Amino acid sequence: MKISVRNLEPTKVKLTVTVDPEEFDPYLDDARKEIAKQVNVPGFRKGHVPGKIIDQRIGFASVAGEAVNAAVPDLYSKALEEKKIRPMAQPELDVQEVPASAQDETKLKFIATVERRPDIELPELEGLELEVAKPEITDEDIDKRLEALRQRFGTLVGVDRPAAKGDYANIDLEATIDGEVVDSQEGVSYELGSNTMLDGLDEALDGLSAGEETTFEGTLEAGDHEGEKAQVKVKVNSVKTEELPELDDDFAQDASEFDTLEELKADIRKTSEKDAEGRQATEARDVFIAKLEEGAEIPVPKGVKAQTVEEHLKGAAGGPEKATAEQKKEAEESAEKELRDQMVLDALAEKLEVQVSQADVTNFLASIAQQYGMDPSEFINAIVNNGQLGSAVQEVGRSKGLLAGMRAVTFTSEGETLDLSAFLGEEAQEEESESVEAASAAAAVADELSNVDASADSE
Template identity: 80%
Template sequence: MKISVRNLEPTKVKLTITVEPEEFNPFLDEARKEIGKQVNIPGFRKGHVPGKIIDQRVGFAAVAGEAVNNGVPELYSQALDEKKIRPMAQPEIDVQEVPASAKDETKLKFVATVERRPDIELPELEGMTIDVAKPEVTDEDVAKRLETLRQRFGTLVGVDRPAGKGDFANIDLSAEIDGEVVDSQEGVSYELGSNTMLDGLDEALDGLSAGEETTFEGTLEAGEHEGQKANVKVKVNSVKAEELPELNDDFAQDASEFDTLDELKADIRKQIEQDGEARQATEARDAFLAKLAEGVEIPVPKGVKADAATEHLKSLTADPDKATDEQKQQAEEAAEKELKDQILLDTLAEKLDVKVSQADVFNFLASIAQQYGMDPNAFINAIVKNGQLGSAVAEVGRSKGLLAGMRAVSFTSAGEPLDLSAFLGDDEAAEDAAENESVEAASAAAAVADELAADKGDEAPAENAE
C-alpha cells in the first residue's frame, strides 16, 4: 500500500492511498462470500457459490462496491497508524479508482481528507516544579458558612407590612398577550430579590402588601409563548419574613452533634480547610496544564472547533439561532479551550506511553452511569451500540495521562513541598494499574462489548465497536 500525505493546514491532511491488488483481493473474496450467502443461484447452495460465478451472475461492479465499502475504512485506519496521524474528526473519503474486472490491474485508489491532532512538543517533566497558592481560612469564611447553616434552620413568619428584598411573598400571576390569558399560576411562593422568575417581578412586588396587586410587562421564559412580551398581573396574598435562630450553644446542639457553638465553629473551620485542599488540588491541575502549554503553540482544527462551539452554544441558549454575539464568543472560547486541553492531554498520554485497560473503561462508564442513576450494563451497552466507546477510551487515557504527569513533577506551596497523593494516588498504585491487561481503543471496545453481550446473552456487537 502506497501512502502519500499532503499537509493542507497544521491540523488538516490529505492522504492519497493506493492499494496493491494482492492487498485488495482479500476484500473482494470476502465480498463474494457475503453476496453468495444472499443470492439464489441454481445448482449451488447459499454460501457455496464460486467467486467466478458470483462475478458473472451478480456483476464484478457489485462485488467491488461491497469490497470498497468494507475495505476502505480498514485500509484508511492502517494508513493512519503507519503515518502516525491522529484524527480528530470523521474523514471525507473520495474513491478515485477501482478495478473494473477480476483481471483488471487497476489499483484501488482513494483520497482521505481529515482534521488531525497537531504535533506539539511538550516540555520535559523531570525536574519540573510548580508552585500553588496556599489556601487560607479566615474568620469571615467561617462566619459565612455558619450563616448558611443558620438559614437552613430559619422559619418564615407572617408580617403586616410591605414586602421587601429577602421577604417571601405568596402570589398569584396571570400573563396576557393581546388581551388573552396565556398563562396563570396561583399560590406561588417567591423570594424577593432572588430574580428566579420573570424579569421585572422583583421590582413589581417591592413595596406591595398582602391584598395588593399590580401589572408590569415581562418576557415569558417558558411554555408555548416563550420569548414573547406579556402584560403580567401579580397579586400578593401574604408576606412572610425569615426569622433566624440565635447563634448560641442551643443552636449548635440543634444544628449539629456538638454541644457548644465554639465546637461547631471549629468543625466548620476544619471542613473549609478540607475544601481548600480539594480546591488546591484543582488549582495544581490547572497550573500543571498551564505549565505544559507555556510557550507551546496549539492550533485547533477549524471544523472540530465549529462543531464543539455549536454544542456549547446549545447549553447557553434554548435557541442557538437567536444567540447573541457575546454568547457566540463565549461558546467559541469554551470550545477552543476544551480542544486545546484535549490535544495537550492526548499528547501527554502518548508521551508517557499511557495504556488503557478494559477495567479502566468499564469503571469509568460505570461511574458515569451511577451519577445519572442508570444501570451500568445498559448504559455501557448503549455507548457501544452508538459507537461512542472510542470517545470514552480517549477520555480515560487523558485522565490517566494527567494523573501520571502530575505524579512525575513536584508541587510546592508557600515554599514547602505539597503532597497531593490523596488526590493523585501513589506511584505503586499506578504501577499496579499498569500491570492490568492493557489494550488499545479497539480492543477495549471489543472486550467491553463482548462482556456486555455475554451478560445479556445477546450477539456481541464488538465488530461494530468502532
C-alpha cells in the same frame, strides 16, 4: 499501499491512498464469500459458490462495492497509523478509482480529508517544579458556612407589612399581549431581590402588601411567546419573612452532633481545610496543564470547534439560533480551551505511553453509572451501542496521562513541597482515579441517556 499526505491547514490533511491489487484481493475474496452465503445458485451449496461464479451471476461491480465498503475504513486506519496522523473528526472519504473486473489492473484509489490533532511539543517533566497558591481559610469563610447552615434551619413567618427585599411573597401572575391572556400562574413563592423570574418583578412587588396587586411590562422568558413584551399583572397573596435561629449551643445541638457552638465551628473549619486541599489540587492540575501549553501555538480544528460551540450553545435559552453575541463569544472561548486541553492531554498520554485496559474503562463507566443510579451493565451497553466507547477510552487515557504527568513533577506552595498523593493516588491505583474532564465527559453521556430514557417514559 502508497500514501501521499497534503496539509490543507495546520489541523487538516488530505490523504491520497493507492492500494495494490494484492492488498485489495483479500477484501474481494471476503466479499464473494459473504455474497455466497446470501444467494442460491443451482448446482452449488449455499455458501460454497466459487468466486468466479459469483462474479458472473451477481456481477463484479457488486462484489467490488462490498469489498470497497470493507477495505476503505480499514486501509484508512492503517494509513493514519503509518503517517502518525491523529484524527479529531470523521473523515470525508472519496473513492476515486475501482477495478472494473477481476482482470482489471486498475488500483483502488481513495482520498480521505480529515481534521487532525496538530503536532504538540511538550516540555520535559523531569525536574519540573511548579508553584501553587496556598488557599487561605479565614474566619469570614467559617462564618459564611455557619450562616448557610443556619439558613437551612430557618422558618418562614407571615408578616402584616409591605414586602421588602429578602421577603418571600406568594403571588399570582397573569401575562397579556394585546389584551389576550397568554400565560398565568397561581400560588408562586418568590423571594424578593432574587431576580430569578421576570425582569421588573422585584420592583413591582417592593412595597406591596397581602391582597394588593399591580401591573408592569416584562419580557416573557418561556413558552410560545418567549422574548415578547407583555403586560404582567401580579397579585400578592401573602408576605413572609425568614426567621433564623440564634447561633448558640442549642442551635449546634439541633443542627449537628455537637454539644456546643464552638465544637461546631471547629468541625466547620476542619471541613473547610479539607475542601481547601481539594481546591489546591485542582489549582495544581490547572497550573500543570497551563505549563504544558505555555508558549506553544496550538491551533484548534475549525470544524471540531464549530461542533463543540454548537453543543455549548444548546444549553442557552432558545438554543444556538437565539444565542446572543456574548453567549457565542463565551462558547467559542470555552470550546477553544476545552479542545486545546484535550489535545495536550492526548499528546501527554502518548508521550508517557499510557495504556488503557478494558478494566480501566469498565471501572470508570461503572462508577459514573452508579453516580446516576443507573445499572452499570445497561449503561456500558448503551455507551457501546451509541458508538461512544472510543470517546470513553480516550477520556480515560487523558485522565491516566494527567495523573502520571502530575506525579512526575514537583508542586510547591510558599517554599514547601505539596503532597498531592491523596488526590493523585499511586501508579498501581490510578485506574480508580479520574480527572474532572473525564468525569464530565462520561457524566454528559449519562445525562444524555437519562434524558433519552425520560423522553421514552413520557411517550
